[in-house]
Structures are given as C-alpha cells and as structure tokens.
Amino acid sequence: SFPRFLINQNLPLFHITNPPYLYLGYIRKHKETQEHLKYFKGKNEGYQDLYQIAMINDLRNDIEDLIYIIPTNFLFGSAVSNKFRLDFLKYFRIDMMFIFETKMFDYTGTNVCIGFFKRKQKPKSENIEFNGVKIKNNERILEMAYILKPQFKYRAGSEFYEFLEEYKVQTPLKVNYYLLKKEVMSCKGEKKISVIDANKYESSQYRRTNLLVNISLKHSIESNILYVRTVDTGSFEGRVGLGIILDDFNVAGIYVSGNTYRTHPIQIFFEPEISHDEHGxxxxxxxxxxxxxxxxxxxxxxxxxxxxxxxxxxxxxxxxQARKLIQTFPYKKLNYEYKKMLFNLIEKKDFDKIILFLETCKKEGN
Structure with missing residues (x-):
C-alpha cells in the first residue's frame, strides 16, 4: 500500500521509480514466481504485468506526477497492455517519453522507456499527443511525435489500424490458423502428405513427418500453401510476414502435434478457396x-x-493483425487485368498507387 504519511504531508508528490516488470503469463508458468499471482486478483484482475499494478496503485492514491521506467510494450503491446492503457490514460496524459531500443539492464531482455505522466484535471477518454525520443540499438536517435487514440486502445502506430479499418473489403477472406492434431485424427485416411511438426524443433530445424489423411483434408492442406511468420528472426530475410510452405520447408503443410504457439510458423486456411496464383x-x-x-x-x-x-x-x-491485413486484399475484384495491375504496383513498390487501387476497388464494391 502507498505510504500514508506522504499523502498526509499535502505536498506535491512525484513518484520516480523503476518498478518490477514481470508478465502474468510468465508468473503463472513458473513456481518461483507464482506467489505474485495474488496481485492480479480483485480490482486488479485483467492487468497483465507487475508494473501495471504499480502504476494503477499510484492512480488510485491520487498521485499527480509519475516518472516510470517501464517496458516499451506499454506503447506497442496489444493484449498485454490494452486494458491497462484504457484504464490508466483516461486519468493521465503523457508529457514526454524516452524509448530505448537497446539493452539497458543486465537482467532483462525487455526494451524499456522512461515515461513522464501527469494526472488530468478531469478523467477523459481523448487523444493523447506527446513528443518522444527513440534511441535505437545502433545509437541512432529519432525524434518522434505520437498521437495515441482511444478507439485503437491508445496503441502506438494508429495509422496502420486506420488503414485496416478503412480498406477492409466487404466480403473478406475467412482466415483460420493451424493444422491441429484433433483435425488430423478426425480425418484419418490413406492419403499420404508431408508436413513439418511445429512442436518438434531439433538441430535447428523442424522434424519432417508424413500424415495419413482422407482426401478432403489432403486437398485442404495442399490448397492452402501459405504460412505466417509472426516473429522477426533478426535477419532481413526473416522478418515477419507470409511465406510459401513448400519454398521454405519443402513440405505441404505445418502440423501442430501439441500445444499451439503464436511464435511458431503457422499454416493459414482460407475460405473460400483461392488459387495458388492468388496465394502468391x-x-x-x-x-x-x-x-x-x-x-x-x-x-x-x-x-x-x-x-x-x-x-x-x-x-x-x-x-x-495478420488476419485484418489479409482482409484488405480485394480478392473478389481480381480479374486478369486487376491482378496484373496490382502485381506491377507491388513490383514497383508504389505504395501510394496501391492505396489508389484499393480505393478504386472499394468504390466498385469489393
């Protein structure tokens, strides 16, 4: 609890701290940290990190000024930060932020930022604008201007989310993830298909195996040739995005024999079925x-x-995010001429004209 004698002084309080940050998912999985689960009960239910508990405690104790060293996922995180940002930034504005994309501490691999927070005169859900300084891992320094919007849960990078909303097609592709063991078990047959097992990573590669499935599942696997890489590897060839399973793994599918992990390569299944050329x-x-x-x-x-x-x-x-970006792909409008036009615009790396292309598809009814 917050020291009452400080509050009773009736003096301006600045809380300057580097609180513990430990993600709830990690706490649950490790016996040595499970004692901290008590902090996430009751009025703190729904928060995802110890630093969030510290900051919301300051909010409840009417502290006016905060200077916190916290993970950068306060700004950039999705599920890990959405609820906390919505609750906290209703009461506080951000005056300034220093963002470090380089190692600062010996005992954590988490990038951190220093945030300067000031309590609002009245609670209000509104845009929050502030300047930030970003220190990159090559010592390059960027000056940034941020606008965090409540409709996007105050997450940085709102221009991307505005694009996803603006250009979602009327009838988007339905996206399903993972080739699961339960599906394979329910569709046994005599048709052999080669896959990698995403749960068996050995000697720097995924174990290859053959599955025996019925003709329907074999067709589904072979018709859906894309997978999503969700984590940057650190190389420029290994950045997040879509890839072709056969090209990268020399098999037809990506099988999940155990638990699903969002950081594994994940096969994507589309409805309705689209051609291999359209996949490309x-x-x-x-x-x-x-x-x-x-x-x-x-x-x-x-x-x-x-x-x-x-x-x-x-x-x-x-x-x-991947699903919503796929849902901006105007597959129903792609006759031969439009396919050729979009392909050429991508080859030319003409972002502005691709936006105009999407506008045209939208006006025509996509």
Whole structure:
C-alpha cells in the first residue's frame, strides 16, 4: 500500500521509480514466481504485468506526477497492455517519453522507456499527443511525435489500424490458423502428405513427418500453401510476414502435434478457396504493405519481441493483425487485368498507387 504519511504531508508528490516488470503469463508458468499471482486478483484482475499494478496503485492514491521506467510494450503491446492503457490514460496524459531500443539492464531482455505522466484535471477518454525520443540499438536517435487514440486502445502506430479499418473489403477472406492434431485424427485416411511438426524443433530445424489423411483434408492442406511468420528472426530475410510452405520447408503443410504457439510458423486456411496464383499475389501484397508501414511508422504498430543484437528491433506480428491485413486484399475484384495491375504496383513498390487501387476497388464494391 502507498505510504500514508506522504499523502498526509499535502505536498506535491512525484513518484520516480523503476518498478518490477514481470508478465502474468510468465508468473503463472513458473513456481518461483507464482506467489505474485495474488496481485492480479480483485480490482486488479485483467492487468497483465507487475508494473501495471504499480502504476494503477499510484492512480488510485491520487498521485499527480509519475516518472516510470517501464517496458516499451506499454506503447506497442496489444493484449498485454490494452486494458491497462484504457484504464490508466483516461486519468493521465503523457508529457514526454524516452524509448530505448537497446539493452539497458543486465537482467532483462525487455526494451524499456522512461515515461513522464501527469494526472488530468478531469478523467477523459481523448487523444493523447506527446513528443518522444527513440534511441535505437545502433545509437541512432529519432525524434518522434505520437498521437495515441482511444478507439485503437491508445496503441502506438494508429495509422496502420486506420488503414485496416478503412480498406477492409466487404466480403473478406475467412482466415483460420493451424493444422491441429484433433483435425488430423478426425480425418484419418490413406492419403499420404508431408508436413513439418511445429512442436518438434531439433538441430535447428523442424522434424519432417508424413500424415495419413482422407482426401478432403489432403486437398485442404495442399490448397492452402501459405504460412505466417509472426516473429522477426533478426535477419532481413526473416522478418515477419507470409511465406510459401513448400519454398521454405519443402513440405505441404505445418502440423501442430501439441500445444499451439503464436511464435511458431503457422499454416493459414482460407475460405473460400483461392488459387495458388492468388496465394502468391496475396503474399506479395501482404509483405509489401507490412514493410511499407514498418518503414513509415518505424514498426511501432508491432509488439516488441525482446532485445537482441540484431541490426533492427525484433518485432512480433499478432495473428489478429495478420488476419485484418489479409482482409484488405480485394480478392473478389481480381480479374486478369486487376491482378496484373496490382502485381506491377507491388513490383514497383508504389505504395501510394496501391492505396489508389484499393480505393478504386472499394468504390466498385469489393
């Protein structure tokens, strides 16, 4: 609890601290940290990290000024931060932020930021605008201007989310993830199909195996040739995006024999079925648009994965983000001429004209 004698002084209080940050998912999985689960009960239910408990405690104790060293996923995180940002930033504005995309502490791989927070005169859900300084891992310094919007849960990179909302097609592709063991077991047959097992990573590669399935599941696997890589590897060839399973793994499918993990390569299944050529065009469109927004917004709409010595800050692409970007692909409008036009625009890396192309499809009814 907050020291009452400080509150009773009736003096301006600044709380300057580097609180513990430990993610709830980690706490649950490790016996040595499970004693901290008590902090996430009652009025704190729904929060996802110990630092959030510390900050919300200051909010409840009417502290006016906060200077906190906290994970950068306060700005960039999705599920890990959405509820907390909505609750906290109704009461506080951000005056300034220093963001470190380089290693600061010996005992954590988490990138951190220093945030300067000031309590609002009245609670209000409104845009929050502030300036930030970003220190990159190559010692490059960027000055950034941020606008956090409540309709996007105050997450940085709102321009990307505005694009997803603006250009979602009327009848988007339905996206399903994972080739699960229960589906394979319920569709046994005599048709052999080669897969990698996403749960068996051995000697720097996924174990290859053959499944015996019925003709319907074999067709479904072979008709859906794309997978999503959700975590940057650190190399420029291994950035998040869509890939072709056969090209990258030399098999037809990606099988999940155990638990699903969002950081594994994940096969994507589409409804309605689209051709292999359309899969290829979707891959190129998706990866180009994703990289264009990463360059434009310094990847701030993606969750920071963890610190590394890579030449760029490794990021995580959420499956919801991937689904929503796929849903801007106007597959129903892609006759031969439109396919050729979109392919050429991607080849030319013409972002602005692709936006105009999407506008045209939208006006025609996509």
């Amino acid at each position: 065009l979707l891959k190129d469109y998706f990866n180009f648009m994703l990289e264009a927004f990463r360059e434009k917004l310094d990847s701030e709409f993606l969750t920071t994965y963890k610190y590394s010595n890579a030449k760029y800050t490794r990021k995580y692409l959420g499956l919801t």
